[in-house]
Amino acid sequence: MKRIKAIYPGSFDPPTNGHLDLIERGSKIFDELVVAILRNPEKDPLFSVADRRKMLESMTSSFENVSVDTFDGLTVDYALRVGAQAILRGIRAISDYEYELQMALMNRKLQPALETVFMMPADKYSYVSSRLVREVAQAGGPVKGLVPEVVEQKLREKLEPAYRFHDEMQEGRAPSAKEKKRKRKS
Numbered sequence: 058m059k060r061i062k063a064i065y066p067g068s069f070d071p072p073t074n075g076h077l078d079l080i081e082r083g084s085k086i087f088d089e090l091v092v093a094i095l096r097n098p099e100k101d102p103l104f105s106v107a108d109r110r111k112m113l114e115s116m117t118s119s120f121e122n123v124s125v126d127t128f129d130g131l132t133v134d135y136a137l138r139v140g141a142q143a144i145l146r147g148i149r150a151i152s153d154y155e156y157e158l159q160m161a162l163m164n165r166k167l168q169p170a171l172e173t174v175f176m177m178p179a180d181k182y183s184y185v186s187s188r189l190v191r192e193v194a195q196a197g198g199p200v201k202g203l204v205p206e207v208v209e210q211k212l213r214e215k216l217e218p219a220y221r222f223h224d225e226m227q228e229g230r231a232p233s234a235k236e237k238k239r240k241r242k243s
């Protein structure tokens with residue numbers, strides 16, 4: 058019987074519950090699914106590739122047919138190298154469609170044997186993106202329910218001063234001059 062292997066490429070900076078939802082759906086229709094983190098030296102990421110890999114490994118550990126890997130270069134080359142027949146991508150809203158269509162058609166041009174499969178995450182995650190999660194977390198805002206617990210914990214560790222400042226503001230406690238100075242230094 059033919060077994061279908063797919064890759065789910067992306068930046069995952071950080072991974073969100075939308076990604077996890079898609080991984081779960083993908084793991085049900087593909088025999089094997091590789092979550093593939095692009096190593097992109099051009100971007101200035103919040104998390105290192107190693108951190109992203111650890112978070113993704115932790116949040117997907119219960120799926121037996123899901124693994125996590127990293128890659129450089131073209132997605133289609135990586136897909137062929139690992140013997141995948143499909144590329145999984147998520148589409149949340151019409152706004153995603155144009156970019157995803159362009160990318161799928163370019164990938165088809167580069168490698169006609171590979172199919173791109175689009176899936177929709179649960180509608181409760183339709184507004185969740187790594188970019189918005191980063192933006193909220195960098196201002197110390199709550200991201201509970203938007204990202205897995207392991208990611209929430211990592212965000213808190215990484216952005217501790219922003220969270221402390223936000224919590225103080227929420228409690229109505231304006232930071233003292235000493236605290237402000239310490240924050241400016243951190």
Ligand code: PNS
Nearest residue numbers: 066067068069095130131132133160163
């Ligand atoms: O999570 P993202 O940032 O939307 O993922 C985009 C990604 C990594 C899938 C895309 O940028 C990609 O495939 N990059 C690898 C380079 C490549 O193959 N480019 C041609 C695709 S059109």
